[in-house]
Amino acid sequence: MWTEEDVQLVPVEWLKPHEEIKIKPRDKLLDMTNRWGGFTKPILVDTHTGALLDGHHRLSVAKELGLKLIPAICLDYLNSELISLELWPNANIDSLNKADVIEMCLGNELFPPKTTKHVIIYDLPPILVTLEELT
Numbered sequence: 001m002w003t004e005e006d007v008q009l010v011p012v013e014w015l016k017p018h019e020e021i022k023i024k025p026r027d028k029l030l031d032m033t034n035r036w037g038g039f040t041k042p043i044l045v046d047t048h049t050g051a052l053l054d055g056h057h058r059l060s061v062a063k064e065l066g067l068k069l070i071p072a073i074c075l076d077y078l079n080s081e082l083i084s085l086e087l088w089p090n091a092n093i094d095s096l097n098k099a100d101v102i103e104m105c106l107g108n109e110l111f112p113p114k115t116t117k118h119v120i121i122y123d124l125p126p127i128l129v130t131l132e133e134l135t
Contacts, residue, residue, distance in 0.1 A: 010070060
């Protein structure tokens with residue numbers, strides 16, 4: 001089980017998304033993040049590559065706010081049994097594996113929104129990391 005102690009602050013510039021976002025939900029999250037004065041949920045990242053696994057909208061919010069850091073839980077994506085990969089029902093892809101996700105992160109293209117669905121064994125811990133801590 002992950003706890004607040006497992007959360008670390010990572011540089012926004014290190015992160016590599018693999019999926020596009022939807023602007024409307026991002027803007028709602030941006031508003032809520034400003035109201036809360038910080039992030040209440042960490043993103044999930046591959047330790048070795050900076051590949052963003054969960055939290056594309058949160059990363060976009062951090063970029064919109066000009067933040068340098070973002071709270072994250074890092075894990076060894078390719079070797080971890082704590083996280084598995086599925087596809088959303090409306091994804092226009094027949095199959096995908098973890099190596100494909102890493103490859104997309106390291107390339108110049110992105111999957112459409114809601115293509116990949118990462119399922120993790122443990123819930124991400126609730127946190128409050130203030131915006132001031134992330135600038």
